[in-house]
Amino acid sequence: MTFQVPLPPTPVLETERLILRPLEARDVPAVQRIFPQWEVVRWLGPAIPWPYPEDGAATNMAQCLEKRARGEQFYWAITLKDGDDELRGRIDLWPLPQDRRDMRGFWLDPLLHGQGLMTEAAEAVTAYAFDVLEWPFLYLTNAVENRASARVKEKQGAVEVGREPFSYVAGQGEKQVWLLTREAWLARQKPNL
Ligand SMILES: CC(C)(COP(=O)(O)OP(=O)(O)OC[C@H]1O[C@@H](n2cnc3c(N)ncnc32)[C@H](O)[C@@H]1OP(=O)(O)O)[C@@H](O)C(=O)NCCC(=O)NCCS
DSSP: OOOOSSOOOOOOEEOSSEEEEEOOGGGHHHHHHHSOSHHHHTTSOTTSOSSOOTTHHHHHHHHHHHHHHTTOOEEEEEEETTTTSOOOEEEEEOOOOSSOSOOEEEEEOGGGTTSSHHHHHHHHHHHIIIIISOOSEEEEEEETTOHHHHHHHHHHTOEEEEEEEEEETTEEEEEEEEEEEHHHHHHHHSTTO
16 A cells, blocks of 8 residues: 655646635635634534634634645635636645545535535545545545535445544434445546556
C-alpha cells in the first residue's frame, strides 16, 4: 500500500459542470456565508464549533492552508463552470490516517443540492486519487442518517464495510464506513476491458 507524502500541490480538476480549484484565503467570506447552516453541518464531526463563530471560516481556513502546506491534505473549492469562480462548496481528500478509516470530506451549498453535483465532484477527485496518485483504496464515512452522503458513495460503487459509534454536531450516533478500491473503481470506468 502506498500513500506518498508530502502530497503534491492541489491540481485544478474539471468536470462537465464544475471547476474544482485549490481552496484559497479569498474563499473565507463565501465559506462563512454558506457553511453555517444546520442542513450543512448537522451530520459533520464534533470538531466543528456550533453555534458557528463569526471567525469560524477564517480559523478553519488558516488550519487548512497550514495542513496543505505540510502536504497532508488536498482542499478543493467547488465552483460552477458557468459561474463566477465563487466557492459553492468544498471537497477534501487525504491519505489514510493511522487512527480512523476516513479519507474524504465534502459539503455543498444547499441551494445546489440534488443535482448530482457532489457525485460529479467526488468522481473527479476519485479519478485523481486512483489514476494519478495510484492510491489503492479510499475509506469513506458518513452518519447513518446522512442518506444523501451515503448515496454519493453508493453511486460511486463503494461497499459498506462497517459501522462505528460517532459524535456529530447533531449528537451521538453511528457512522457507516465504506471502502472503494481502485480495482473496483477502474473496472466500473472501463467495463468492457
Ligand atoms: C451530501 C451532499 C454533499 C450531497 O450533495 P448533492 O450534490 O446533493 O449530491 P448528489 O445530487 O450528487 O447525490 C445525492 C443523492 O442522494 C439522494 N438523496 C438526497 N437526500 C436523500 C434522502 N433524504 N434520502 C435518500 N436519498 C437522498 C439524491 O436523490 C441523490 O441520489 P440520486 O442521484 O440517486 O437521486 C449534500 O447533501 C451536503 O452538502 N450535505 C451537507 C454536508 C454533508 O453532510 N457532507 C457529507 C458528510 S459525510
